[in-house]
Amino acid sequence: MSVDTSLPSSCARAATAEEARYRIDRPIAPSRAGRVIALDAGAAEVVGNAAMQPWANARFYECRTAGGGAGEMVLRGIDGGPATLADELASASVVVMVATSDEGAACAYAVGKACWERGVQTAGLVVGDGTHEGTAASAAVAALRPHARVLLPSADETDVVDVLTALRV
Template structure:
């Protein structure tokens, strides 16, 4: 018969975790601050998804749509912003596409992020379809690519990255 571990009555693993011996292994500094995430819709269908997501409570995330060639972004309030200005102080860019339009904008944004060392993620919102024009255009420019993504995957991605 296997030897059983003897734990004194009333002492649980949770109680042991509060001992000074176990406290030596705890991380004693706060989590990193929220990320300065930029979410960019690449086509009209993606813009609807981004608008719904933007209506939620976020830290430093900013939401945009784009048209070719990608040098100017449009906020959800309809204001135009130069791509370079939108990327200032950003450390994450999420590109959202449904139909694969605005291929030139994807290249422009991807190149701008690469030069600045900004992490890029792509969401190809094509439930049930593993291939699409969106995937074809995003693949070279997204370090992380979610395919096929659902609309709520954007929310989960932003939460996971502390946006």
């Protein structure tokens, strides 16, 4: 069987001016209302850096527990303003939890449980070197694993921006 090489491939045809009139030249509209929650002090810095990017529907928070880890969960906007988890989840379609250590395990549990009860998709990002046993990042992976449907251990904090961009928040 011989192949006619005189005809351009579909990729070559797609690059022509004739086919360009069918291209969508607008950015894809955001489809998700994302909530990004830092679970520890190191993650708060990473989330604060990500929050400086232009986002359509994302909101950024820091989660702390009152009483040093065993008390009630407190959610604050990255700007320091108070927020309630129930109010934020009412309009959220995805929650991304960011951790650098297991310091926020209680927050991960509270956020994960609330998301599960409301059917809100969850993802976890662990920033740090989680490849070695006993590191803070590997402890964060263990703390987040039961509470995030998708879990990404990463050594690069720019992955937070990449994941949020991929989620179209």
